[in-house]
Amino acid sequence: MITVEQVTKRYGTTVVVDDVSLELPRGGVTSVIGPNGAGKSTLLSVVARLLPAESGRVLLDGADVARTPGRELARRLGVLRQDNHLAVRLTVRDLVTLGRYPYSRGRTTPDDVAHVDAAVARLDLGGLEHRYLDELSGGQRQRAFVAMVMAQDTEYVLLDEPLNNLDMTHARDMMRTVRRAADELGRTVVVVLHDVNFASCWSDRIVAMRDGRVEVQGPPSEVIDTDVLRRVYDDEITVREVDGRRVALYYT
Amino acid sequence: MPTWLVVVATSLVMAVLVVASVMIGAIDVSVADLVAGDDDAWDVLLLSRVPRTTAILLAGSAMAVAGLVMQMLVRNRFVEPSTVGTTEAAGLGLLLVTILAPAMPLPGKIGVAAAFALAGTLLFLAVLRAVPVRSIVTVPLLGMMLAGVIGAVATWIAYRYDLLQTLGAWMTGDFSGIVAGRMELLWVTAALAVVAYVMADRFTVAGLGKDTATALGLPYGVVMALGLGLVAVVSAVVVVVVGGLPFLGLVVPNVASLLVGDNLRRTLPWVAVGGAGLVLLCDVLGRVLRYPYEIPIGVVMGVVGSLVFLYLLLRAPAGRSGA
Ligand SMILES: Nc1ncnc2c1ncn2[C@@H]1O[C@H](COP(=O)(O)OP(=O)(O)OP(=O)(O)O)[C@@H](O)[C@H]1O
Ligand SMILES: [Mg+2]
Numbered sequence: 001m002i003t004v005e006q007v008t009k010r011y012g013t014t015v016v017v018d019d020v021s022l023e024l025p026r027g028g029v030t031s032v033i034g035p036n037g038a039g040k041s042t043l044l045s046v047v048a049r050l051l052p053a054e055s056g057r058v059l060l061d062g063a064d065v066a067r068t069p070g071r072e073l074a075r076r077l078g079v080l081r082q083d084n085h086l087a088v089r090l091t092v093r094d095l096v097t098l099g100r101y102p103y104s105r106g107r108t109t110p111d112d113v114a115h116v117d118a119a120v121a122r123l124d125l126g127g128l129e130h131r132y133l134d135e136l137s138g139g140q141r142q143r144a145f146v147a148m149v150m151a152q153d154t155e156y157v158l159l160d161e162p163l164n165n166l167d168m169t170h171a172r173d174m175m176r177t178v179r180r181a182a183d184e185l186g187r188t189v190v191v192v193l194h195d196v197n198f199a200s201c202w203s204d205r206i207v208a209m210r211d212g213r214v215e216v217q218g219p220p221s222e223v224i225d226t227d228v229l230r231r232v233y234d235d236e237i238t239v240r241e242v243d244g245r246r247v248a249l250y251y252t
Numbered sequence: 253m254p255t256w257l258v259v260v261a262t263s264l265v266m267a268v269l270v271v272a273s274v275m276i277g278a279i280d281v282s283v284a285d286l287v288a289g290d291d292d293a294w295d296v297l298l299l300s301r302v303p304r305t306t307a308i309l310l311a312g313s314a315m316a317v318a319g320l321v322m323q324m325l326v327r328n329r330f331v332e333p334s335t336v337g338t339t340e341a342a343g344l345g346l347l348l349v350t351i352l353a354p355a356m357p358l359p360g361k362i363g364v365a366a367a368f369a370l371a372g373t374l375l376f377l378a379v380l381r382a383v384p385v386r387s388i389v390t391v392p393l394l395g396m397m398l399a400g401v402i403g404a405v406a407t408w409i410a411y412r413y414d415l416l417q418t419l420g421a422w423m424t425g426d427f428s429g430i431v432a433g434r435m436e437l438l439w440v441t442a443a444l445a446v447v448a449y450v451m452a453d454r455f456t457v458a459g460l461g462k463d464t465a466t467a468l469g470l471p472y473g474v475v476m477a478l479g480l481g482l483v484a485v486v487s488a489v490v491v492v493v494v495g496g497l498p499f500l501g502l503v504v505p506n507v508a509s510l511l512v513g514d515n516l517r518r519t520l521p522w523v524a525v526g527g528a529g530l531v532l533l534c535d536v537l538g539r540v541l542r543y544p545y546e547i548p549i550g551v552v553m554g555v556v557g558s559l560v561f562l563y564l565l566l567r568a569p570a571g572r573s574g575a
Contacts, residue, residue, distance in 0.1 A: 045463075048467060049466070050463045050466055050467065070466060070469045070470070070471060072469075073469065074469025075469070078467065079467045081463055081464070084464075086459075086460065086461075087327040087328060087329070087459065087461075088324065088327070088456070088459040088460065088514035089513045089514040090456075090513055090514055090515055091513060091515075094513065094515045098456065098457060098460065098468065099468070101453065101457055101468045101469065101470070102468055102469040105453065105454075106452065106453025106454070106517065132513060152468070
């Protein structure tokens with residue numbers, strides 16, 4: 001279980017995460033939605049101990065992430081950040097193999113290779129394994145980074161906008177991968193999404209943020225709703241039921 | 253090309269260069285003399301040529317590896333000890349210790365030079381943090397400005413103490429003064445290059461950036477400190493024993509990166525061999541070009557290195573920033 005206790009994060013005098021408390025139970029997929037600048041990435045970074053909070057703390061199964069040894073935490077929690085540009089020249093396979101670093105520390109075992117192979121296959125990177133990342137398209141690169149996080153094989157997986165740059169099919173496949181990680185492997189996955197319809201179709205819970213606070217949280221049936229979306233986005237959005245799924249019509 | 257073929261070819265080229273380096277020089281050493289048991293020829297060989305060639309191999313590989321490690325840690329392709337002020341700071345430290353404590357034994361002087369080198373590197377990183385705009389090109393430009401400032405301070409002090417010529421000799425690498433008895437210190441750099449190889453994966457992970465490295469459980473600060481310390485000591489030893497080898501740590505890792513990427517476990521041995529090979533080549537060139545006179549290696553490296561550096565800068569993708 002991820003427990004966020006009264007976390008506040010400021011940049012200068014601007015409060016970007018404002019006294020947030022949140023409980024995410026084990027298992028399942030939680031989507032985090034909200035307008036640009038709502039504080040989603042910042043909150044995710046604090047949960048992943050990449051950013052120190054000014055106050056409050058984050059517990060992973062009861063243990064404070066800021067006090068857990070780095071390597072131990074790296075075996076339990078994996079995180080994909082929103083921006084991933086590399087200054088180093090690595091192949092897809094190199095990068096995904098680095099996902100095993102918390103276990104192998106560079107001495108790759110057959111077990112590590114198996115995890116890398118599985119992640120490569122899951123993210124449909126078979127033909128690209130030996131290509132350099134700087135020679136890939138944006139979406140291919142995005143998939144390589146997600147594969148690295150998957151190879152890390154952690155119980156908790158945090159993905160900040162994993163659908164960035166992905167085409168329709170790969171976006172759907174990505175959500176399918178996320179779903180399978182939760183259902184078949186028992187992972188606890190938190191994804192930041194902008195397309196509320198993906199959140200609606202694939203997640204168990206939606207956490208909607210606005211101005212550094214959690215505005216609403218609940219199952220898609222409650223959050224994907226004209227009144228709720230108005231509170232989060234300040235916008236009038238028609239929501240329809242299509243084939244048993246709630247779909248927001250925000251294209252026009 | 254299959255890897256074994258590359259390995260064989262590289263070994264052959266290195267062997268030719270080594271033989272050339274051992275044989276060529278102001279005093280002729282011919283195989284015939286050696287076979288005939290000519291004592292003079294053997295003296296030249298064992299007391300001058302072999303130490304010189306060994307020094308070249310050690311210093312060349314270690315400086316290239318130091319450049320590679322620094323590039324990973326700073327996350328910019330265009331930094332290396334001589335473009336961020338590390339080498340200049342080592343020279344300044346050596347100058348100060350020569351003035352203030354001339355009697356200090358050599359290891360002590362190297363220690364001081366290494367401390368200055370580290371301080372110079374950290375100053376560069378602090379300046380980098382304070383500057384808001386970082387493009388891939390401004391980072392090395394900033395570094396070179398800083399190196400220029402440190403170099404100017406050293407020049408000013410050297411001028412006051414009438415040590416300009418000494419400083420000039422330190423900052424320009426030259427293997428002609430290498431003899432048995434002094435070059436042994438370079439084995440320290442070889443040991444550090446091996447340490448760098450042992451830590452290769454840590455440096456690769458650090459090259460992914462602080463956040464990703466932390467997410468993978470790397471003690472980022474510790475690896476950063478160890479890596480920069482390693483670079484500082486290597487730079488200091490090389491400055492003290494050989495002198496500056498400009499652009500070496502930049503050219504070799506960049507070419508290696510284009511050929512085999514930046515996974516250090518794979519790249520680092522190539523960088524070490526490439527560094528040794530390039531310095532051997534430049535040193536032999538320096539001995540041949542104005543035979544029987546020598547052009548110091550630092551000068552040859554400076555010309556070759558700056559040209560390749562310019563080429564690499566010009567073909568760099570615009571806008572991609574490091575650090
Ligand atoms: N390093 C920083 N310094 C100052 N302000 C920052 C910094 N990083 C983020 N912010 C500010 O914090 C707020 C929250 O940023 P955050 O990246 O968490 O938003 P987000 O919800 O992830 O937005 P997006 O949907 O655009 O990714 C924004 O107003 C942003 O401008
Ligand atoms: Mg964000």
